[in-house]
Amino acid sequence: MSYSLLFVDDDKEICTIAKSFLEKTDSFKVATADSVKESFHLLKKNHYDAIISDFNMPEEDGISFLREVRSEGNKIPFVILTGMGKEEVIINALNSGADLYFVKDESPKELFGLLSEKLLQVIKSKQAEIVFHEIFNQSPIAILLYNSEGKLVQANPACMKMFNVSDKSEIDLFGNSTDQTIPMDMLTELKTGEQIDYTIPITINRRDIKNDSEKYTLEKRFINILITPISLSYPDITGEFLIQLQDLTEQKLSEFTLKTSEERYRSFFVNSHSIMLIIHPESGKIMDANAAACSYYGYTHDELLNMNFSVLHTHEMDEFNHNMQQAIQKEKSIFYLEHRLSSGEIRDVEIHSGFITIENQKVLYVIIHDITEKKRSEEALIIANKKLNMLSSITRHDILNVLTALIGYLEFAGTETSIEETRGFILKAQMASRSIRHHIEFTRDYQDLGTKEPVWHDIRAILKSSANLVNAKHVNILFDDSTHLVVLADPLLLKVIYNLLENAVRHGKKVTKITSSWHKGEDGTLKWIIEDDGIGIPHSQKTRIFAREVGSNTGLGLFLAREILAITGIAIEENGDEEKGARFTMTIPDGKYRIE
Template sequence: ITERKQIEILYKTIFDKTGIPMLILNEDLVISDMNAEFEQAFGYTRSEIIGQLQWPALIADDDRGRMIEYYALQKKNLSALLENNAFTYVLKNGETQVGAILITSIPGTGKSLISIENIADLLETRTKLKSTKEEMNQLLNQLPDYVIIHEGETIVYVNDEGARLMGKTPEEIIGTSVLSFAAPEYHDLLIQNIGFRYQGISIKPYLIEVAIPSGERRWLEVRSASLAGRLKDTTLAVLTDVTEQKKAETALKESELQYRTIIENMQDLVYRADISGNLIMISPAGVRLAGFSSADEMIGCNISHMFYSNPGERENLLELLQKDEKVTNFPTSLVDKHGNIHQVTVSSHFYRDIHGNIIGIEGILHDVTEIKKAEEAVLLANRKLNLLTKITRHDINNQLVALLGYLTILDETLKDSPEYELAKKAVSVAERINSIIQFTKQYEEIGVKSPIWQNIRKITCDASEQVHLGSVIIKNDISEDIEVFADPLLVKIIYNLIENAVRYGETITTIRFYEEEASNMVLICEDDGVGVIPEEKERIFERGYGRNTGLGLALCRDILTITDISIIETGEFGSGARFEISIPSTGWRKIPRD
């Protein structure tokens, strides 16, 4: 068999067995043979094709010129290939399909072998792949995280957010080192973790800092995974900005430290108990107060059974909490580990879970044991002092009554003598001494009892009922819900203002009480009498001023001062007196009345 015959046999075998549509062309491009696959794919019979058609007749008009050029290049140089050898061909039924063509010259024959492969599925796959890639890019660019793909240390992809973080375009970043995303002190960590990942070692998320163009440093959490099917070691890294979270964590730690420092150094007892009264937190001051060595000894103990000297007082506390959900300065007594009693005031409230359910009580206890002892000592001293002054006053009064009796007789005896004026002065002095003695009786009552909350409208009504008003009318326009924190003698002050107005008002017909609210509340008592002359507006508050005995304005001012309340006269002479009683914001409140 000749060499040419061997070549023909070889090509014939390929031609018949390849499974791909094939043609053999003469030099004039006329089809001289076709295999069964071509016949099946194109729908032509051998008699319709062989010797009848030139190969370009099977090519769509738009691609025909390009394919003839491709054929000519192949005939000249077997290695010359067009970049795109895909073309559209026409079937017998007129349908078109896309195929890839490969042209090979058959040595020693002048003929060519053409193979045509249907690549419609391949093109569809490529189209879908391109669409998927575009969708993936859009998705990655919409992410708030920074996404990087790097081969080794070289960045081959960065999403828009990653580029924005670095103040550059993606094109400027691609090709640079992944280390550019980290502050220098984190470069070794990055290199180490990249190496571990390429060795197949799993890397947990870790934190790095990056210095952005503004000079600010941002915290990034790095999560990464190797991408399979790549020629080079490739990593997908997702960097999440956790700067605000880190700031919040830092602020929380600082807050917790401050809170712990405050709690540990507070002299008051801070506690938290569950709804059954079992202690779950206690401050160091509480440990000391209870006589224990550590908080661990106390945690879990039931406070109502172990620490209240009278468990019933805790029940009272719980009743108030159920009513108002908080209690302020509730007085009670505790017993420590050694049996000592401690007087305390309790300010507590319910605390809740995330669903709003009450799960316990927390609050502050203030140890007032020493204050109570001091108060009791002062009260005892006051009682003794009051007893002494009462005895002394009683004895002086007895002597004074006798002295006034003798002076009165002497006054009658010396009526027509030169010594009469001296006798009158002696009587006047004795009466003045009596007035001073009566003043001490009134003054000793000041501050004896603790200040209390009082309904100012009610005590104004009570005071006005005790004064002989004659034709004078009282207008009580004070709001019904206002309470004032003052000495129990407040009612006598109101009485004194009314009594003075009736006594000295001369042309008076009406006395009006009302309030003006601001940060401080001002209680006003005004009348339509003659008023107070300007030079006496302050003198009326001096001790001893006035024409009558009784509770003077000096005493009124002293009583009010006990609870930081002030009083001044601001009326216009000729139009009536006006007393303004200024009460601080902490000294008044509104209590709704049923």
């Protein structure tokens, strides 16, 4: 880096020699002037890093030139060149603000070589001083300078504003007040020349500027103090202390507010009986879970924190990602979904989502309500209405029709004279009476349908129990005794299985065995199959057998079986091969079965 110099001497040959020697060092670029007047003309147009001026010039000497430069507030490094025997000139030059002086008793090479060396140091020092001065005055950080005896030397405008004073002598930062002193452990470090950094509360007298009054109020502020010892001579001797102050009051208040808010959140989150999770909005990772969530899902806290929120959902990833985006973009805050517990059970949930900030991070919180029972109640209401309509139809239509026939048969029997004909009408009347009883028994069973909560059934136990009830002396009922399938269904599931087994024995004619088996489908459902080796069901009857009063002595059994299974979403169909046996397949939804 080269510095720009202005060399002033009325002798142009000296100017040429000085320019040549000084520029050879590659540290300077030199402009010359042969008078003070020309020098001021150049100073107004160009920037220079230093001025070198001869003392003895005809129109105006170098001392006058120096004083004029300093009177304008210009702190540019200034070098005076004097002749021999001019000690009074040297003293006058230093008193007038000269930075260096040189006597012209050396050879040009030695003179300008020494001048270059010294001038470089002065320029760098002066520039550092100017930079510090500007930083000191313009900095928004309050800065103070104390001498080695602890006396305040300087305070910048930001510091004056912080303490609300117009004179630095009014600043009493390190007074006798115990709450404004340096901590004892740090005072020892400071005395050994180490920098210290700490924060303390201080009280400031602040005038009521808003109402333009002389009233002062005591204001408590939190100030961060950084004290740096400065060595001016030997490294281990402190000459001054540079002190920087920052008002951290707002930060402290924000930290306190945030801490209080987070403590309240933590207390509410941890102790709440509601199921709560904290989710990373981008990755979907579970960041926190309260005790209620751990208990509900059946996972430990650590297990949940190692999981993604999507693992709990039964829906496809595309649908999950769509829901997450809706929550993030605040398009939707309430979701109705299905969640899978650690046991494999699927529950209906209502999710409320929103954003909170924890430790400066924006996260998604979710509150989860189990609405399985509510949804079942709604479904039960639908079933109840359906049952009422069905019972009304049976009572009003079916029973009344049979009752009409019964009355007719009895009237015929009362008017006939032939004993044989009378006996025939009485037999028909008896059959009609049995039909009415059958319908009434169905209404009793149908009335019980859905009145109790679905329960988990051990299929092995149900098959064993039903097999003991069915009169099947010559029929083997086979099932895999090594597997443990558990199904969620209405308590009347036992009646369904009994009905399927009893129908197989009664109508299969040549049945020798009834088999129960199951397998999982690719969609997560489970196919539970009960089949026999009897005569099978004609293709034309496969769908009609589930209607009321269809087939040979089927009554309402299969219709009722379908209704019972439908309560927990289980579908039933007959898909056996005619002449090879009947096969009833029950499709059980994911979450409504367990394999233990």
